[in-house]
Amino acid sequence: MSPASQNTIARPVRFRGPGVHTGIAAGLKIAPAEAERGIVFVRADLPDRPEIPAVVDRVSGTSRGTSLGPEGAGVKTVEHLLAALSGLEIDNAVIGMDGPELPMGDGSARPFVELIREAGIRRLASPRRFRRLGRPVALETPDGLIAALPAGRLRIACAVAFGDPLLDAQYRDLTLDPEVFARELAPARTFGFYREALPLFRQGLIKGTSLDNTVVIGPGAVYSRGGLRFPDECVRHKMLDLLGDLALLGSPLRATVVAIKPGHRLNIDFVRKLKEALDGSEQSN
Ligand SMILES: [Zn+2]
Structure with missing residues (x-):
């Protein structure tokens, strides 16, 4: 193909x-x-x-x-x-x-x-209409940082740090193609901290959450069906989420994306900024 x-x-x-x-x-x-x-x-x-x-x-x-x-x-x-x-x-x-x-x-x-x-x-x-950058685009907020650098393929490097004894810093860097995606990112599951579960329930969220669809961190242990799929399953899931949010560009991206502590709000704010930069540079070309 x-x-x-x-x-x-x-x-x-x-x-x-x-x-x-x-x-x-x-x-x-x-x-x-x-x-x-x-x-x-x-x-x-x-x-x-x-x-x-x-x-x-x-x-x-x-x-x-x-x-x-x-x-x-x-x-x-x-x-x-x-x-x-x-x-x-x-x-x-x-x-x-x-x-x-x-x-x-x-x-x-x-x-x-x-x-x-x-x-x-x-x-x-x-x-396919690939989106390619002419210059780096970065967004930093109090939560984290995402930057995209010009490159010929899609590569995602991601670091997370939660300051939890059961889950601290993890880092992963992958150049993506369908095989790498299916093997290295697709199996990584949603995770959450047990200590955050009750407030989320009270907000009317996570009504469908269970150990069938979420890795639960703490208290005292990591709870997951069949054990972790990767030792660093959490950072891989963050990369999976970021890839899904980047898809909202509407066209495939060719760039090196570096993300530190990404989350959906940061991801989407970044995609907005990226789209503006890409649309702007295409108009001026
Ligand atoms: Zn997710």
Whole structure:
């Protein structure tokens, strides 16, 4: 398969399960789409079937996950599916949803990778439109830092530090292609600190959280089904989230991305800044 052609999936595939925040079970159907369509969500359960393109302009929330579209007619927790589509180089697909939140699966992108591989990948006649930087773009906030540097391939280097005796600093650096993504990032699951769980429940969040979809850190031990999938599963999951958020650029990025303590809010603010820089430089070229 030529990496220079846009891709879609070969046939529709379906997946169902509860969302991690709302606890509401929803079904999704990933369907093939024509070139230049991009990734588009459709709330198939609502009148007029509103469409929500997976682009940063449509981000409506970054609290514990990335949400798109208006409250009540949007989609929540899109990042793991977007990471799977981006990681496997799917440029165009229509994601039909019959509920407000993406199914959480096992907390990683692996179920979506398996689904897309089950569907198969179809090459389209149009070229992929890579976004390339002319100069570095960086965003630093009190929470962390993300910088993108000009490069010919997508590479993500990420550092996290939580100051917890069970989870302190982790660092990972990967140059991504579909194989590397599927093997090194897709299996990394969502994680959370037990000490943070109660306030989140009180805010009405994480209603669907369980050990089936989340690695729980503390008290006293790391709790996860079947043990950790990688010793540094947490930093890998942060990279997975970042890849999913970067997909909201709407086109594949070719850059070296360096992230220190990324999170959805920082990721999305960074993607906005990156898009501005890319759009600006293309206009002046
Ligand atoms: Zn995540």
